Amino acid sequence: MSLLRIRNLSVDFATASGKFRAVDGVDQDVNTGEILAIVGESGSGKSVSMLAMMGLLPWTATVTADEMSFDGHDLLTIGKRERRRVVGKDLAMIFQEPMSSLNPCFTVGWQIKETLRVHLGLSRKACHARAVELFEQVGIPDPERRLSAFPHQMSGGMNQRVMIAMAIACKPKLLIADEPTTALDVTIQAQILDLLTSLRDDNGMGLVLITHDMGVVAETAERVSVQYAGQKIEEQPVLPLFQSPHHPYTAALLDALPERATEKHLPTIPGMVPGQFDRPAGCLFSPRCKYANSKCKAEQPAPQGPELGHARCFYPLNTDERIAS
Amino acid sequence: MSATPVMTAEALQRHYEVSGGLLRKPNILKAVGGVDFALYPGKTLAVVGESGCGKSTLARLVTMIEEPTSGSLTLDGKPVLPSDWASLRKSVQIVFQDPYGSLNPRQRIGQILQEPLIINRPEISKQDREAKAREILSLVGLRPEHYDRYPHMFSGGQRQRVAIARALMLDPKVLVLDEPVSALDLSIQSSVLNLLVDLQERMQLAYLFISHDLSVVRHVADEVIVMYLGRAVEKGSKEDLFEAPQHPYTNALLSATPQADPANKKRQIKLKGELPSPLAVPEGCPFAPRCWKTQDKCRTHRPELGITPHTAACFFPENSDG
Numbered sequence: 001m002s003l004l005r006i007r008n009l010s011v012d013f014a015t016a017s018g019k020f021r022a023v024d025g026v027d028q029d030v031n032t033g034e035i036l037a038i039v040g041e042s043g044s045g046k047s048v049s050m051l052a053m054m055g056l057l058p059w060t061a062t063v064t065a066d067e068m069s070f071d072g073h074d075l076l077t078i079g080k081r082e083r084r085r086v087v088g089k090d091l092a093m094i095f096q097e098p099m100s101s102l103n104p105c106f107t108v109g110w111q112i113k114e115t116l117r118v119h120l121g122l123s124r125k126a127c128h129a130r131a132v133e134l135f136e137q138v139g140i141p142d143p144e145r146r147l148s149a150f151p152h153q154m155s156g157g158m159n160q161r162v163m164i165a166m167a168i169a170c171k172p173k174l175l176i177a178d179e180p181t182t183a184l185d186v187t188i189q190a191q192i193l194d195l196l197t198s199l200r201d202d203n204g205m206g207l208v209l210i211t212h213d214m215g216v217v218a219e220t221a222e223r224v225s226v227q228y229a230g231q232k233i234e235e236q237p238v239l240p241l242f243q244s245p246h247h248p249y250t251a252a253l254l255d256a257l258p259e260r261a262t263e264k265h266l267p268t269i270p271g272m273v274p275g276q277f278d279r280p281a282g283c284l285f286s287p288r289c290k291y292a293n294s295k296c297k298a299e300q301p302a303p304q305g306p307e308l309g310h311a312r313c314f315y316p317l318n319t320d321e322r323i324a325s
Numbered sequence: 326m327s328a329t330p331v332m333t334a335e336a337l338q339r340h341y342e343v344s345g346g347l348l349r350k351p352n353i354l355k356a357v358g359g360v361d362f363a364l365y366p367g368k369t370l371a372v373v374g375e376s377g378c379g380k381s382t383l384a385r386l387v388t389m390i391e392e393p394t395s396g397s398l399t400l401d402g403k404p405v406l407p408s409d410w411a412s413l414r415k416s417v418q419i420v421f422q423d424p425y426g427s428l429n430p431r432q433r434i435g436q437i438l439q440e441p442l443i444i445n446r447p448e449i450s451k452q453d454r455e456a457k458a459r460e461i462l463s464l465v466g467l468r469p470e471h472y473d474r475y476p477h478m479f480s481g482g483q484r485q486r487v488a489i490a491r492a493l494m495l496d497p498k499v500l501v502l503d504e505p506v507s508a509l510d511l512s513i514q515s516s517v518l519n520l521l522v523d524l525q526e527r528m529q530l531a532y533l534f535i536s537h538d539l540s541v542v543r544h545v546a547d548e549v550i551v552m553y554l555g556r557a558v559e560k561g562s563k564e565d566l567f568e569a570p571q572h573p574y575t576n577a578l579l580s581a582t583p584q585a586d587p588a589n590k591k592r593q594i595k596l597k598g599e600l601p602s603p604l605a606v607p608e609g610c611p612f613a614p615r616c617w618k619t620q621d622k623c624r625t626h627r628p629e630l631g632i633t634p635h636t637a638a639c640f641f642p643e644n645s646d647g
Contacts, residue, residue, distance in 0.1 A: 041510035141598075157599055185375035185537065187596045190581035194595070212511065215540070215583025238587045256515040257585050258544035264522050266515035266544070272480050273510075 003174055003206050004030040004053070007067040011045070011052050014060045020276045022048045022061075024230040027303075030174060030206045035197070037209045037221030037238075043273055045230040046210050050176050054093055055083050071173055089119040092167035096179040098159035102151040108162045109147030115169045134165040138195055157188035164192070168199055174206040175199075181216065193220050214257055218242060226250050229274050229284045236309040244318035246304070246311040249285045251318075283313065291315055329402070330363035331498045331531045332387070332417070337361070337396035339382050343604060352604050356382040358555040359396070361630075362548075364499055364531040371534040371546035371563075373578070377600055379555040380535045384503045387533055388419045401498070415445050418492035422504035424484035428476040434487055435472045438462065441494040457494065465490040466520060482513030486520065493524070501533045506541060518545060539582045543567055551575045554603055554611040561635030569644035571637035574612050610639070 011023040023045040030036050038046045052063045053075055068075040073086055095101040103111060112134065113127040122130060128147075135143030138161040151159055160180065167175055177196060181189035197220060200207045209221060217224055218238065225235040226247065234247040245251040254260065255267040271288040274280060282299050286292040295314060303310040308319065337360045342351040357379040364370055372380045385391045386398070389410045398405040400413055421427040428437060438458035442449055449457075462472060465486040476484055485505060492500055502521070506514040518541070525532060536542050542549060542563075549566045551559040551574065559572040570576045573594075580594040598615050601607060607614055613623040618641050628638045 041512060155599055185600075186539070186581040186583075187375065187577060188599065189583075190593065190595065193583075194593075213583065214511070214585040218585045218587040219583045242585065242587050253511055254585070256511055257540070258515070258518065259540040259585060261544055265519050268516040268519060269512040272482070272513070 002029040002031045004028070004070050004208075005067060006049070006053065007065060009049055009052065009063070009065040009068060011048050011057065012062045012064075014062070015276070017276065021279075022230055023052065026227070026230075026232045028225065028232070030208055032173065032206050033200065033204045035200060035207045035209060035220060035222045037211060037217045037224045038227060039211060039214065039217055039224060040227035041212060041273055043229070043275075044227040046227045047178050049227075050093070050178065050208065050210060054087055054091065054176070056093075085119075088115060089170040090173045091176075092170070092172035092174075093176040093178065094160075094163050094167045094180050096182055098156055098163050098183070099151065101163060102159055104151055107148050107150055108154070108159075109149075112147075112162065112166050112169060115166055119170045130169070131165075134169055135161075137168075137199075138162075138165045139191070140165070157184055157192070160184060160188075160192060161195070164195065164199075168203070168205075171203055172205055174208065176208045176210070178210045179212070180209070182211070182213070189216070196220070214254065215259075226253075229279070231284060231312060232303075232310070233285070233312045234309045241309070246309040246316040246318055247285075247313050248289045248291055248317060250311075252288075285313075291317075328365050330365050331401060332364040333399045334360060334362050334387070335397050337383070337386055337398060338394045339379075339386055339391060340394045354603050355555050355606065356603065357386065357393075358606075360550070360552070360557050362550060362557075362560075364533060366498070366529040366531050367525060368547045369525065369532040369534050369545050370548045370550065371536060371542040372550045372552060373536060373539060373542050374552035375537060375578075375600060377554075377603060378552040379603075380552055381503060382555075383552075384419065384501050384533065384535055387499070388417050388501050389414050415495045416497050417499045417501065418495060418497040419501040419503060420485070420488050420492050420505050423508055424481055424488055425508075427488055428484055430476055433473050433475055434462070434467075435459075437476075437487065438491055438494055441491060445495055461490045461493050464493070464524070466516075480513070481509050482517055485509060485517050489517075489520065489524070493528070496528075497530070499531045499533065501535070503535045504537070505534075507536065507538060514541075521545065539579060540584075551578065554600065554606050556611060556638065557630060558612065558639070559637040560630065565635040569635075571635070571642035571644055572612075572639045573616050573618055573643065575637070576643060612639075 006026065006028040009023055009026045010021065013020045013022055026049050040046045051057050053068060065076060070091055109131055112131050116122050116127045116130055131147055132143045135146060140146050140158060140161050181192050184192065193216065196207060211217060221238050223237050224241045226233055228249050234250050245254060252269045256269060258266060269288050274284060280286055282297045283301050286296040301312050301314045303312050304316055308316045337357060339357040341354040341356055343354050344351050360383060362370055372383060374380050386393050392407050400416060405413055435458055438461060439454050442454045459469060459472060467483065467486055506517050509517060524530060534545055546563045549561065549563055550557050553574050559575045570579055577594045577596045596615050601614060609625050610623040610628055613619045622640055628640050630636050630638045
């Protein structure tokens with residue numbers, strides 16, 4: 001059985017101008033020891049679906065799902081107290097902005113020891129020893145001294161390492177990394193991604209990597225789920241996704257990469273991601289899709305089978321018929 | 326290159342004094358410590374480097390927002406002096422990274438576009454000004470009805486188009502693009518890059534393209550300068566630099582940039598440590614503490630850029646022919 005199982009998850013936000021559906025019928029499985037990447041542009045609901053699972057959304061959000069379970073816990077009916085015992089221990093998250101996610105009023109040592117004290121009930125001495133060990137594990141030089149530093153005294157890369165150390169403090173079974181390297185330079189990004197992969201190898205945890213960077217996906221992930229406007233539109237292992245994408249959006253996104261360009265002009269995707277008021281009735285991508293016909297504009301396509309990457313499309317690309325024609 | 330450069334910079338430096346305390350002697354922070362370059366019409370010079378390498382300070386020097394501490398800048402063959410800034414600034418315009426912060430939310434698009442003309446060309450009549458604004462608006466791919474809208478009604482990509490349009494209002498010769506697409510989503514990024522390519526061909530603009538994203542630089546640039554701690558460590562044409570990088574830092578940067586090709590598992594050079602504080606730039610080669618080829622000479626002597634078209638500031642360059 002998979003570690004995390006989500007079926008038909010939807011999240012609605014109550015806004016001043018009415019209901020806004022940020023996540024729309026998403027299914028997701030994560031197994032122990034695998035790296036799943038969730039890619040999508042801003043507003044595609046990739047962070048919101050994971051925040052919903054963690055129970056971190058504000059009261060304006062309504063979360064509905066057929067099933068949402070993690071390691072034997074039913075996350076839909078779980079009580080507040082019990083959730084606090086799971087979240088941060090077995091289920092941990094790294095946020096995008098290390099600078100604003102750490103508390104500026106406390107030393108990073110205090111913040112990491114708090115996790116250890118609350119979840120594992122370690123003594124002061126044991127907490128300290130474990131904190132030093134964690135800092136060493138994530139590659140922070142001179143850990144004894146760094147424990148008493150405040151977040152503003154360290155660089156972004158170091159703070160991100162602190163966030164990772166905190167997230168893995170209790171050896172989580174599932175780690176969710178929400179754009180862990182977006183704010184960092186490429187050389188630091190490479191270090192952090194290496195670190196996350198090696199932690200997965202050592203601890204055998206599941207890793208969900210939320211990102212918009214196709215390069216990071218290609219180099220790190222094993223399975224990729226592509227989201228668009230709140231829906232999961234395709235899911236494939238990383239190699240076939242890059243070689244033969246089935247959904248037109250995935251294909252267009254890959255074509256738009258500057259490094260794949262063969263001429264001075266890049267292929268573009270016309271239009272923009274639908275917002276609250278211009279959500280199409282049919283396929284959400286139909287207004288921008290070059291293959292769309294009247295059926296696409298009228299009906300919502302259901303996901304295809306796994307052989308077609310669960311693509312939410314009536315006319316998936318790179319099928320045997322399409323290649324033949 | 327036979328064409329005459331529209332802008333040249335020689336040994337451009339900018340230092341800041343950073344106070345160490347009330348009675349202490351201020352420290353000198355060399356944000357830009359000696360950069361040479363030339364911008365040609367219709368060509369793109371890209372400046373790449375990690376945060377804190379001085380690339381944005383360079384943009385501020387070129388756009389005459391700040392005065393260089395030393396070194397010289399020429400525009401159209403004439404030296405750029407602070408006394409002439411007001412008239413010269415018209416020829417050098419800038420597009421900032423964040424299209425959300427760089428447009429005044431209280432002004433309509435039309436007003437935003439007209440403002441440069443109101444300030445710099447007060448002799449132009451109102452009708453001409455409006456006509457010009459509408460013309461530029463269509464040039465950057467926005468529709469006439471957008472003229473009376475406010476910035477909040479636009480998406481990030483459209484705002485960046487407005488920012489580009491505003492920069493074009495004064496018919497500049499040089500356009501400084503400070504991370505123009507890094508705040509945009511992938512599908513929007515490509516259309517803005519296309520727009521920049523079109524505009525350059527049409528108006529023969531010289532671009533100074535500042536970015537940390539090597540895959541974008543590889544697409545748009547003609548010449549590339551790699552900066553590290555305020556100094557140019559390698560420069561050359563795009564082909565040379567990407568095909569046969571000489572400086573170890575350029576190599577590391579290239580290998581650290583993720584490639585969207587899962588089948589291609591390349592050898593990764595892993596840099597240890599982080600950028601040193603720009604207040605304590607190592608003596609000798611600034612990259613020596615993180616470099617895997619460091620020898621004693623690197624720690625004591627500072628390598629300089631050569632004079633060949635493709636050159637690296639390194640004693641032991643890679644991929645060099647001689």
